[in-house]
Amino acid sequence: MLTQDSHSPLKIDMHTHIIPEKLPNFAEKFGYGDFISLLHYQQGSARMMKGDKFFREIQSNCWDPKLRIEEYEQFGTRIQVICTIPVMFSYWARPEDGKEISRFLNDHIAEVVAKYPKNYLGLGTVPLQDIDLALEELERCKDLGFPGVQIGSNINKHNLSKPRFFEFFEACEKLGMSVLVHPWEMLGQEDMEKYWLPWLVGMPAETARAAASMIFGGVFERYPRLRVCFAHAGGSLLPTIGRLEHGFHCRPDLVAVHNNVNPREYLGKFWVDSISHDPTLLKYIIDLIGSDKICLGSDYPFPLGDLTIGAWIEKMELGHDEMENIMYQSTLDWLGLSDSEMFDDLTSRLENKQ
Ligand SMILES: [Zn+2]
Numbered sequence: 001m002l003t004q005d006s007h008s009p010l011k012i013d014m015h016t017h018i019i020p021e022k023l024p025n026f027a028e029k030f031g032y033g034d035f036i037s038l039l040h041y042q043q044g045s046a047r048m049m050k051g052d053k054f055f056r057e058i059q060s061n062c063w064d065p066k067l068r069i070e071e072y073e074q075f076g077t078r079i080q081v082i083c084t085i086p087v088m089f090s091y092w093a094r095p096e097d098g099k100e101i102s103r104f105l106n107d108h109i110a111e112v113v114a115k116y117p118k119n120y121l122g123l124g125t126v127p128l129q130d131i132d133l134a135l136e137e138l139e140r141c142k143d144l145g146f147p148g149v150q151i152g153s154n155i156n157k158h159n160l161s162k163p164r165f166f167e168f169f170e171a172c173e174k175l176g177m178s179v180l181v182h183p184w185e186m187l188g189q190e191d192m193e194k195y196w197l198p199w200l201v202g203m204p205a206e207t208a209r210a211a212a213s214m215i216f217g218g219v220f221e222r223y224p225r226l227r228v229c230f231a232h233a234g235g236s237l238l239p240t241i242g243r244l245e246h247g248f249h250c251r252p253d254l255v256a257v258h259n260n261v262n263p264r265e266y267l268g269k270f271w272v273d274s275i276s277h278d279p280t281l282l283k284y285i286i287d288l289i290g291s292d293k294i295c296l297g298s299d300y301p302f303p304l305g306d307l308t309i310g311a312w313i314e315k316m317e318l319g320h321d322e323m324e325n326i327m328y329q330s331t332l333d334w335l336g337l338s339d340s341e342m343f344d345d346l347t348s349r350l351e352n353k354q
Pocket of ligand 1: 015017299
């Protein structure tokens, strides 16, 4: 049994973002497009620019693996799963360029993991604007030792239920590569610029859109061994499961056109992270899908994340098994690490750390 000490359970944080300290000038290199660049204008801070527009201020904990460890260890986290920042997906770029960006980001994450093998696990990114290139990079991610990849909630406005993505999910299932679905390119964002609504309202809706599309599109029927985790506690999917089910019953002519299985049947077949910021909601989700399908996540280092990394969950009155599931076991299961050589490797990494 993996435990940190007798009082606090082992913690693996499976939802965190990282970016290389220096990015190539992709716009100049490719000759078009609002690619992300970093302006390091003072020690420890950089401006992320999207083309000429300011996108977001970031601090060195976005790129400095050592500083990240110092920060996350304060909350008892032992391992962070790292993946890119969704704005880097660049699905809108020309496929070859998307492939180059993916390779660059994946090589960086692989370097971080190689340098700090006790502290990090990596998720890759793939150029899903072109399935063949995505499959190629997926295999490379597997070779780099990543247990999975992070993908967007839509790909250039195409829902994840589109047949064009079947081959990708099939390959993920076959290679045992887990999938984190992260909201990005939020629906309706051009209509709700104020009050941070794309992040507060658009992201949960976007995740629900992705999950409901995959359910109704029959993705989980086709690929029953595919291991998918939806970010931000599944967004607004789980709070609206009753509505989805009712719609399935009352208008099967609209809803059950590609899959005749009640959406409620899929509860417990996918994972979500814990980033709900709400103990009552988390309790509901435990009742709905089980603690063994909820993974501790933080969205570190961004302010909308759970930056005390599950401290509020540790205060909830959960059973021992429920707590262990959420803090690490569900993540090991989602990533397929519970019964594998990688798990032995992970166990020895953790034991060496003690
Ligand atoms: Zn995130």
